[in-house]
Amino acid sequence: MIKILLSRKLGKLRWTQGDLARATGIRAATINALYNEVADRVNLDHLSKICEVLNCELADIMVYIPNKVKT
Numbered sequence: 001m002i003k004i005l006l007s008r009k010l011g012k013l014r015w016t017q018g019d020l021a022r023a024t025g026i027r028a029a030t031i032n033a034l035y036n037e038v039a040d041r042v043n044l045d046h047l048s049k050i051c052e053v054l055n056c057e058l059a060d061i062m063v064y065i066p067n068k069v070k071t
Contacts (some may be wrong), residue, residue: 003063
């Protein structure tokens with residue numbers, strides 16, 4: 001499972017979704033989908049812009065958590 005940590009990152013920086021949308025040029029609806037972890041597709045260009053504007057690594061806004069396998 002991929003966990004999106006954008007809400008945490010924006011909270012630490014005291015940025016709103018609107019601030020990020022304006023700074024990146026990414027539509028507010030797209031930022032909102034990432035923020036609320038409901039996006040099922042992610043544009044790599046968007047991730048690059050977000051990391052550049054927030055001055056962070058991809059691992060700061062996304063993390064892979066292995067699914068628990070029943071044995």
